[in-house]
Amino acid sequence: MARLIRTEKEVEGRFETVWIVVEEDPLEQWPAGPRDVVGRPAARKDAAERVRGEARFTADIRLPGMLHTAVLRSPHAHARANKIDLAPALALPGVRGALGPGEVMGFEAEAGYAGAPVAAVAADTFGQAHAALAAIAVEWEQLEAVLDPEEAVERKLFAADPVHYERGDFERALAEADVVVEGTYRTSVVVHNSMETHQSVCEWVGDTLTVYTSTQYVWGVRDEVAEALAIPADKVRVVCEYMGGGFGSKNSAGEFTFAAAELARRTGRPVRCALTRREENTAAGNRNATIQKLTVGARSDGTIVALGGEYVLALGWGGWSTQTEGPLKMLYACDNVRTDRYAVKLNMPPMKAFRAPGFVEGTFGLECLIDELAVQLDIDPLELRRMNYAGSNDGTPFSSKNLMDCYELAEKHWERRHEVRARSDATWKRGVGMASQVWFGGGGPPSYAWVRVGSDGRAQVVTAMQDIGTGTRTAMAQIAAEELGLPLDRVEVSLGDTSRGPYATLSAGSSTTPSMGPAVRAAAADARRQIIEIAAQRHELEERVINVQHGLAISSDGNLAQPIEELLENVQILGKGARGPNPTGMSVLTFGVQVAEVAVDVETGEVRVERVAAVHDVGRIINTLGAQSQVEGGVIQGIGHTLSEVRLLDPETGRTLTTSLDAYRMPTIADVPEIVCEFVDKPDEHLTNLGSKGLGEPPIIPIAAAIANAIRDATGADVHELPISREEMLRALEAAQRKEPRGAPAAV
Amino acid sequence: MTEVRLTVNGEEHVLDAPIGASLASILRERIGLTGTKIACNEGHCGACTVQIDGTPTLSCITLAHSVRGEVTTIEGLRDHPLVAAFVRADAVQCGFCTPGQVVSAAALVAANPDPTVEEIRHSMAGNICRCGTYPRIEEAILHWRD
Numbered sequence: 001m002a003r004l005i006r007t008e009k010e011v012e013g014r015f016e017t018v019w020i021v022v023e024e025d026p027l028e029q030w031p032a033g034p035r036d037v038v039g040r041p042a043a044r045k046d047a048a049e050r051v052r053g054e055a056r057f058t059a060d061i062r063l064p065g066m067l068h069t070a071v072l073r074s075p076h077a078h079a080r081a082n083k084i085d086l087a088p089a090l091a092l093p094g095v096r097g098a099l100g101p102g103e104v105m106g107f108e109a110e111a112g113y114a115g116a117p118v119a120a121v122a123a124d125t126f127g128q129a130h131a132a133l134a135a136i137a138v139e140w141e142q143l144e145a146v147l148d149p150e151e152a153v154e155r156k157l158f159a160a161d162p163v164h165y166e167r168g169d170f171e172r173a174l175a176e177a178d179v180v181v182e183g184t185y186r187t188s189v190v191v192h193n194s195m196e197t198h199q200s201v202c203e204w205v206g207d208t209l210t211v212y213t214s215t216q217y218v219w220g221v222r223d224e225v226a227e228a229l230a231i232p233a234d235k236v237r238v239v240c241e242y243m244g245g246g247f248g249s250k251n252s253a254g255e256f257t258f259a260a261a262e263l264a265r266r267t268g269r270p271v272r273c274a275l276t277r278r279e280e281n282t283a284a285g286n287r288n289a290t291i292q293k294l295t296v297g298a299r300s301d302g303t304i305v306a307l308g309g310e311y312v313l314a315l316g317w318g319g320w321s322t323q324t325e326g327p328l329k330m331l332y333a334c335d336n337v338r339t340d341r342y343a344v345k346l347n348m349p350p351m352k353a354f355r356a357p358g359f360v361e362g363t364f365g366l367e368c369l370i371d372e373l374a375v376q377l378d379i380d381p382l383e384l385r386r387m388n389y390a391g392s393n394d395g396t397p398f399s400s401k402n403l404m405d406c407y408e409l410a411e412k413h414w415e416r417r418h419e420v421r422a423r424s425d426a427t428w429k430r431g432v433g434m435a436s437q438v439w440f441g442g443g444g445p446p447s448y449a450w451v452r453v454g455s456d457g458r459a460q461v462v463t464a465m466q467d468i469g470t471g472t473r474t475a476m477a478q479i480a481a482e483e484l485g486l487p488l489d490r491v492e493v494s495l496g497d498t499s500r501g502p503y504a505t506l507s508a509g510s511s512t513t514p515s516m517g518p519a520v521r522a523a524a525a526d527a528r529r530q531i532i533e534i535a536a537q538r539h540e541l542e543e544r545v546i547n548v549q550h551g552l553a554i555s556s557d558g559n560l561a562q563p564i565e566e567l568l569e570n571v572q573i574l575g576k577g578a579r580g581p582n583p584t585g586m587s588v589l590t591f592g593v594q595v596a597e598v599a600v601d602v603e604t605g606e607v608r609v610e611r612v613a614a615v616h617d618v619g620r621i622i623n624t625l626g627a628q629s630q631v632e633g634g635v636i637q638g639i640g641h642t643l644s645e646v647r648l649l650d651p652e653t654g655r656t657l658t659t660s661l662d663a664y665r666m667p668t669i670a671d672v673p674e675i676v677c678e679f680v681d682k683p684d685e686h687l688t689n690l691g692s693k694g695l696g697e698p699p700i701i702p703i704a705a706a707i708a709n710a711i712r713d714a715t716g717a718d719v720h721e722l723p724i725s726r727e728e729m730l731r732a733l734e735a736a737q738r739k740e741p742r743g744a745p746a747a748v
Numbered sequence: 749m750t751e752v753r754l755t756v757n758g759e760e761h762v763l764d765a766p767i768g769a770s771l772a773s774i775l776r777e778r779i780g781l782t783g784t785k786i787a788c789n790e791g792h793c794g795a796c797t798v799q800i801d802g803t804p805t806l807s808c809i810t811l812a813h814s815v816r817g818e819v820t821t822i823e824g825l826r827d828h829p830l831v832a833a834f835v836r837a838d839a840v841q842c843g844f845c846t847p848g849q850v851v852s853a854a855a856l857v858a859a860n861p862d863p864t865v866e867e868i869r870h871s872m873a874g875n876i877c878r879c880g881t882y883p884r885i886e887e888a889i890l891h892w893r894d
Contacts, residue, residue, distance in 0.1 A: 047835040048831065050843025052783070052826045053822035053826075060782040192878075195842065242842075244785075245844060245879060277788040277790065277792075469842025632880055632882075637878070637880050661792035666876055670870070670873040672880075
């Protein structure tokens with residue numbers, strides 16, 4: 001029976017209360033530990049086609065008569081197109097259509113940043129479309145551009161209401177503290193730079209629009225496109241079977257999709273709109289920069305008594321105010337906390353969610369601050385973290401928290417610091433640092449799945465989710481195979497098409513596995529129940545004596561052991577499953593700790609990361625191989641954020657300077673350290689029929705602070721800014737030399 | 749339009765294309781071999797890597813008309829043992845860079861069947877993977893014949 005419930009829903013740290021319909025969700029969790037299929041390494045179901053270049057990405061979609069789109073973008077950081085003439089462009093060879101400001105969502109006369117879309121041209125070739133842009137005459141009126149976040153705070157140019165949070169009495173606790181440490185930390189803008197740029201291909205057949213798009217959320221694109229074009233949502237079909245990376249930047253449809261859809265309507269042809277790499281670096285979203293003024297007060301025994309933070313989020317022309325203070329509020333037991341957050345709107349490319357938005361930035365500041373406190377107190381950083389372990393989330397109990405287990409697993413890595421430091425020489429100083437992590441990742445309803453078991457004894461999971469490269473297709477197959485008692489190679493997953501399965505969640509916020517997994521298991525259990533019912537009737541047995549295992553219907557007395565393809569003959573079974581609610585009154589969070597080993601060249605400021613141990617607590621692990629890949633990928637992306645990646649703007653014009661992949665420096669294989677990955681792997685007993693949380697984001701959260709803290713261990717220098725360029729490293733080394741020597745480690 | 753003659757994966761193709769067309773665009777748009785990906789289109793990321801007479805080459809910045817040797821794309825390497833090695837090692841996440849990774853790796857192991865970790869890192873440093881599958885790629889190449 002359908003059941004209507006009111007529940008809290010969280011995505012990327014943003015909460016809302018929603019009514020949802022769920023089916024009964026009575027399944028007991030599987031016992032902890034590896035099972036037949038779940039909790040074991042599995043090669044990806046779709047690995048071969050991706051490796052062999054057969055997987056068809058949006059970039060590979062070629063439809064007959066398809067047109068290509070080029071987008072005219074503002075050259076100014078803030079300007080208004082008072083007059084725009086598309087006619088000369090429309091007269092050029094190959095040009096089939098054009099649109100200007102106000103004609104489709106996202107194309108505005110007021111351009112809020114250099115790169116803002118203003119007009120678009122569709123032509124037979126991209127070259128023709130691009131050439132036609134030069135023929136569009138625009139009369140620009142330049143407006144005042146604000147590029148300095150601190151100036152924007154003074155002028156109260158807020159993108160969202162400032163957020164104040166307070167518990168206890170921060171001022172009093174700080175006054176009574178034995179030790180106070182303050183620091184200002186800065187993080188820079190970094191760009192997702194997915195290998196497949198943002199793009200869509202739109203095709204109308206009658207009054208129905210098909211959108212092939214590189215997205216993290218096919219259902220979200222469906223609703224947004226329907227709204228933008230003022231058509232019913234069921235007239236929009238969204239397809240994304242393979243996509244080339246998103247990292248948070250592809251959660252919504254984007255103006256390129258609206259342009260393709262509208263130009264396809266006007267021209268009667270399929271239309272493709274794909275961002276170039278340079279546009280990707282200019283107008284496809286980024287992690288916003290932050291300025292964090294942090295304070296911690298502690299007693300000399302190590303008890304943290306006060307934590308305070310003032311955060312400035314430099315958002316750009318769009319984006320949202322992330323909970324950057326979240327780690328400071330949540331990671332440690334502290335009765336007196338005060339935070340203020342100011343998100344300012346600047347004339348810069350818009351912010352979009354980027355892998356643990358806010359918490360990556362906030363954890364850098366907090367975990368550096370805590371390490372600086374450890375030095376002041378002369379307490380071992382691991383011990384200090386244990387002493388201030390949070391037992392609840394501001395009074396709300398955790399559904400599960402095994403961070404203490406993480407610390408225990410991390411001990412052997414932390415112990416290496418003596419040996420690592422001893423390998424320092426006159427130039428290269430070596431050290432070890434750690435940082436902890438808290439984040440969401442519990443997923444939630446609604447999400448639905450179907451499981452079809454055919455007379456061939458094979459199962460197909462059908463759900464309109466998407467696999468953005470995280471391996472969720474494989475995880476879903478493993479869950480269904482486990483529940484159905486089938487080997488993994490007899491389960492396929494059909495996904496990536498809103499017309500080919502029920503509603504499924506977005507692939508963001510580390511939510512896909514915890515949201516979809518329980519729905520898939522419920523659907524598989526429904527199918528399994530039906531197989532047992534059929535076997536009972538066919539063989540005149542009681543249902544309770546029948547089990548399905550290794551592809552066989554078997555009776556407990558051993559007399560029946562029938563392959564299910566033989567049992568089912570001409571029958572097709574359809575199981576249905578829905579995601580149940582999250583536990584009420586509980587905080588569902590992921591935790592972890594990372595230990596980094598670095599070498600710093602004190603003469604040049606070069607920093608090398610030599611080893612990272614990542615220990616995470618995300619509930620039950622479904623695919624141990626895929627999980628390891630997720631952790632490695634997050635750590636590597638985080639190393640890029642920490643050491644080499646930065647989006648630079650011309651401070652005069654506001655134009656992006658780092659528009660190519662030689663200017664915007666992402667890690668290569670030569671930059672990768674040894675990465676050791678461990679999991680606590682304890683199911684969260686309060687969370688769904690699976691006990692699994694998400695893993696996409698946790699690994700990128702603590703790495704920057706772990707590296708910065710390792711640098712401190714190696715050199716005594718406090719780096720306060722990301723990326724830790726050679727300039728920042730040399731500045732920190734110089735500052736360290738100037739200050740009083742303190743009772744802490746430093747070089748050999 | 750000027751005639752361009754290409755031998756791709758052992759097949760000869762004769763077609764007309766404007767001078768200035770990149771090898772990548774001809775492979776993808778004219779011959780239909782979309783396994784070769786274009787991710788930056790300016791020679792910085794390696795996703796478009798093909799082999800010309802066995803040498804890894806960035807097809808997005810190679811003029812189609814200038815190609816003299818035999819072109820091998822990922823479609824010509826689908827049965828290479830590296831493919832299975834990449835699958836086993838989980839050396840693929842989103843998979844957009846992966847065909848280019850395999851083409852580069854195939855050139856490496858052809859020249860040097862037992863590369864060291866350092867040699868792998870040197871040879872593969874031109875192929876960017878934003879998902880960060882590098883440790884898995886290293887493992888796949890180290891064990892490509894297993």
